[in-house]
Amino acid sequence: MKAPIILATDTSDLEVAKQWAKLVAPHITGIKLGLEFFLNFGAEGVRSVCADHELDLFLDLKLHDIPNTVGQAAAAVASLQPRFLTVHASGGQAMIAAAAKELPATQVTAVTILTSLGESDLSEIGYRSNALDSAVALAKLAVAAGAKAIVCSPMEVAAIRAAIGNEPAIITPGVRPIDPTAPLDDQVRTMTPLAAIEAGAQDFEAADEEGVTVFITDPTDLDLVSKALPEHGFTVLSNKLGYKPKNPVNPANLSAEQLEEVENFLSAIDGNDDVQNVFVGLAN
Numbered sequence: 001m002k003a004p005i006i007l008a009t010d011t012s013d014l015e016v017a018k019q020w021a022k023l024v025a026p027h028i029t030g031i032k033l034g035l036e037f038f039l040n041f042g043a044e045g046v047r048s049v050c051a052d053h054e055l056d057l058f059l060d061l062k063l064h065d066i067p068n069t070v071g072q073a074a075a076a077v078a079s080l081q082p083r084f085l086t087v088h089a090s091g092g093q094a095m096i097a098a099a100a101k102e103l104p105a106t107q108v109t110a111v112t113i114l115t116s117l118g119e120s121d122l123s124e125i126g127y128r129s130n131a132l133d134s135a136v137a138l139a140k141l142a143v144a145a146g147a148k149a150i151v152c153s154p155m156e157v158a159a160i161r162a163a164i165g166n167e168p169a170i171i172t173p174g175v176r177p178i179d180p181t182a183p184l185d186d187q188v189r190t191m192t193p194l195a196a197i198e199a200g201a202q203d204f205e206a207a208d209e210e211g212v213t214v215f216i217t218d219p220t221d222l223d224l225v226s227k228a229l230p231e232h233g234f235t236v237l238s239n240k241l242g243y244k245p246k247n248p249v250n251p252a253n254l255s256a257e258q259l260e261e262v263e264n265f266l267s268a269i270d271g272n273d274d275v276q277n278v279f280v281g282l283a284n
Contacts, residue, residue, distance in 0.1 A: 006030035006058045006084075006171065009049070012040050017049045030056035030083065046080050056083035058171075062111055063099065064088035071098030078102065084109045084149055084171070089138035093145035100146035107169060109149040110142030112156065115173050132156050136163050143168050243279040 005028040009017050021031050031053075033046055038061060041048075050057055059082040063070045070087060077085065087099050089110035100108045112135040113122070119130055127134050135156040140163050142150060149169035152160055157170055226239045251259055270278050 002027060002029045004029050006032050006056070008032045008034070008173070009037065010034060012036055014041055014045055014048065017045075021049050021053050021055060025053040025055050028055075030058050032058040032060050034060040035062065043077065043080055050080075057081065058084040058086075058109075060084075060086045062086045062088055063095075064091045065095070067092075067094040067098040070095050071102050074099040074102040074106075074108075078106075082106050086111050086151060087147075089142040089147070089150075093141055096142055096145035096147050100148075107148035108146065109151055109169075109171065110138065110145075110147040111151040112138040112142075112160070113152065115153045132159055136160055139164050 007020065007024050007028060007030070009020055009031055011017050011020075017033070017037065024031070031049070033049065037045065038059070046057065046059070057080060059077060059080065061073075061077070063073050063085075064087065065073070070091065074085060082103075084107050085099065085103060086109045087096055089096065089112050096108060096110060113131050117125075117131070122131055122134065129137070131153070132155065135152045136159050139150045139152065139160045143164045147168065149171060150160060150164065151171045151173065154172045157172055161170060226236050254262065266278060266280060269275055
């Protein structure tokens with residue numbers, strides 16, 4: 001099974017990009033080719049890197065213009081069949097919708113706040129809210145406009161997941177090595193891989209109480225994760241063992257008769273004196 005990792009192929013050397021793609025193809029799911037690469041080698045360069053490799057193409061062009069122009073630009077890269085195509089969420093709903101309309105088979109991916117921007121940068125640009133609140137607002141706007149994936153820093157993952165639900169993909173640049181001497185390049189809002197996962201990059205859900213996130217982990221890692229989270233800025237209110245359904249059912253997808261049958265069944269089980277707890281796989 002391949003790791004759900006997208007390799008950022010940030011190079012202006014075509015042969016290097018091809019070699020990287022060949023080396024990582026057996027191990028990860030995707031490869032990212034960005035603006036620098038695209039301007040140097042165009043669509044043919046993209047095809048040459050992706051040829052003969054079962055890698056999802058993450059085309060990171062970060063389109064940002066009037067809706068008509070972005071729509072036409074999206075149509076122009078349709079033949080490359082990107083799995084993901086990035087646009088700036090700050091371009092607005094009409095712009096995002098224009099890209100999504102032209103690429104129905106692609107996950108139009110909205111970039112919220114660049115990881116190169118810190119709080120002082122956002123204030124200087126004119127943002128009235130901090131990075132977290134701004135990223136959440138942009139993510140909600142983008143998903144409403146038809147974006148199927150969101151790009152944000154690891155620091156905003158949990159809040160954005162809680163705001164947009166479980167369906168849209170969340171892609172997190174700014175995941176850096178643990179080595180404190182490793183260069184950050186242009187990135188400011190970063191986390192280590194472990195911190196990113198613990199912050200919500202994989203298993204978590206919003207709690208009923210506002211501002212609270214439930215982190216889900218394997219039972220054997222419960223104590224480890226509980227101790228590690230405070231090191232990354234989280235306050236652990238409680239930890240406990242429980243059950244999480246693997247295949248939750250949305251009640252909205254059931255007919256009235258089916259829902260009634262399920263409810264009657266659950267009621268009968270709950271009324272059985274030998275049953276201590278009932279864990280239900282009905283999604284909210």
